Amino acid sequence: MNTRVTKLLGIRVPIFQGGMAWVAEHSLAAAVSEAGGLGIIAAASAPPEVVRSEIRKARELTDKPLGVNLMLMNPNAEEVAGVVLEERIPVVTTGAGNPARFMADFKAAGIKVIPVVASVAMARMMERCGADAVIAEGTESGGHIGSTTTMCLVPQVADAVKIPVIAAGGIADGRGMAASFMLGAEAVQMGTRFLVATESIVHKNYKEKVLRAKDIDSEVTGRSTGHPIRQLRNQMSREYLRLEKEGAGLEELEHLTLGSLRRAVIEGDTAGGTMMAGQIAGLVRREQTCREMIEEIMEQAEGLLGHT
DSSP states (O other), X not given: OOOHHHHHHTOSSSEEEOOOTTTSOHHHHHHHHHTTSBEEEEOTTOOHHHHHHHHHHHHHHOOSOEEEEEETTSTTHHHHHHHHHHTTOSEEEEESSOTHHHHHHHHHTTOEEEEEESSHHHHHHHHHTTOSOEEEEOTTSSEEOOXXXXXXXXXXXXXXXXXXXXXXXXXXXXXXXXXXXXXXOSEEEESHHHHTSTTOOSOHHHHHHHHTOOTTOEEEEOGGGTOOEEEEOOHHHHHHHHHHHTTOOHHHHHHHHTTHHHXXXXXXXXXXXXXXXXXXXXXXXXXXXXXXXXXXHHHHHHHHHTOO
């Protein structure tokens, strides 16, 4: 299935693995890239030298294209961008801000820049500042979210820009991929499906919660702070929502979640940790290797789209 995205990045299949903090490290990214997609290492708030180490470890496992997700709100964003340049990473996805200040250096180095956007206005802005493509991410996704659904966002972004659009949010199988292509996307990004991959370092307790999730088992915290996050409901999320309802301030709410994602991913704390997952978690039923996932997704999508 060749699209402008596969040709732009030199990948075999138009599937990205989301840049999930604490989850998207070298082993998962390398496995996705080896299977033909684009594996992405999440820089998140990690120190620059940790990001460099992750890139080099991934390259010991694959010689296929790899990406790095640069969180622009990270105080170390400039240093991480420097690591990306020095390590000659071919693709950067960005979130939580505008990558304009890094664009000239990235473009001069031949790096493809693909920002995550949650609105048509942001997509147009990214195209004007030189983005090679955009990831239109709907509110169904796990983690930090916008307000517009994927079904509504993707076709409007596809109509608004000339650069390729990658659909994200609520996609976990070939049906979601085929639907995204019908809406105007030329690739998809998946997070929750890859979270339970065999190669994922996510604690088995967290994986099991995703595998047992129902369609209504995610909820959004942080709307009162302006930073909404979708996660699987648990003791911590219920307490957070109670405090929000009572008018708790940002400091009190942040204290509750401090280190909670790491506790879920690394320690398997499913009561007090933040288990980020999208609304599509109810469709994720099996732990598979990244290659098995990608082959299954592609076979289903190609069948639906009439590819041979």
